Amino acid sequence: MNAVVRRASGPLLAAMAVLAAGTATAGMFSVTPVRIYMNARERAVAVTIVNDGDSDVVLQADLNSWTQTADGTDQLAPTDDLILAPPIIKIPPKARQVVRLALLTPPDLSRQLTYRVVVREVPEARPQPPAEGLRTPIALALSLPVFITPPGARRQVECTPVRTEANAPALSCRNNGNAYAQLRDAQLTRDDRPLARFEGGTYILPGATKLIALKTDTAVPSGQARLSLTFDDGQGSTTSVALP
Known part of the structure; x- marks a missing residue:
């Protein structure tokens, strides 16, 4: 599955894609996998980011706990449970980089832990054409769900x-x-x-x-x-x- 987040105009805008499987593409970079699974014994997982563009791309990741209210509304909050290394990612044109997402907190053996990693471009680092009037940098982002699942955890x-x-x-x-x-x-x-x-x-x-x-x-x-x-x-x- 390939999902595309296209550039938009207007005030500062973050385009977020919630995806099921495969590769997600934003601008000219892609991320694999787009849904991350870890079991209770795993402490880290590899994530591959590819720059398909013709210029450097600079990315950073926001790490969030992911919960839902009783009515199903998503809630994200910054967390120290996870770490992404390196936190700032600069990838040359037509190159790829493997980063490591690690769990720092002990897994919960009674329930699944859920997080979201928001990988976003740093628009200020993107080469800009000569300015013609006022332009506002646009940040594009991909929201990747992360599931830390103990044995026996099941939906019902x-x-x-x-x-x-x-x-x-x-x-x-x-x-x-x-x-x-x-x-x-x-x-x-x-x-x-x-x-x-x-x-x-x-x-x-x-x-x-x-x-x-x-x-x-x-x-x-x-x-x-x-x-x-x-x-x-x-x-x-x-x-x-x-x-x-």
């Missing part, structure tokens, strides 16, 4: 059909487990006919509940239906539910 997701204020169908999904869940696909069907669907990718961290809007072309009547869920690892479930 329960989704219940609800209605929004506009009477549109939605799902209220809660993760009662001790590891993240990323819902990739959800389908409501009745008598093998599609009623509503979610496609994309949304994270639900342990203890959080998210309201997930469903797409539909017609009004969805109340009654019994089948709910099929698919997660990022390809596993899923199908259950009978009641539409309000």
Whole structure:
């Protein structure tokens, strides 16, 4: 999977990509992997950054703990649990550099630890063409999720059909487990006919509940239906539910 973050104009702007797997590209640099897994025994992992451009690129990383409120809102806070070496990365054109992301705190054996590493370009270090009027440097960033997972940690997701204020169908999904869940696909069907669907990718961290809007072309009547869920690892479930 390749994801692209394009340059934007206007006030200082950070373009953030939340990605599932593969390589992420911002401007002319790429990062692999874009989702980082470590088990309880690992203390460090390698991250490869490639500069595909024709000039030097200077990057720095912000290390954050990642939690969600009870309603599923993401919260990031600077953390000293992780360290990236080196913290400032300068890569010549058409070159690559391997950096090390290390965990400094002991892993939690009762639950998964979740972080986000925000790798961003330092725009002031980028060669600039001759100025024609006032220009504002633009910072581009990639947000990489990091999961430190102890043995036996599992998601446990329960989704219940609800209605929004506009009477549109939605799902209220809660993760009662001790590891993240990323819902990739959800389908409501009745008598093998599609009623509503979610496609994309949304994270639900342990203890959080998210309201997930469903797409539909017609009004969805109340009654019994089948709910099929698919997660990022390809596993899923199908259950009978009641539409309000």
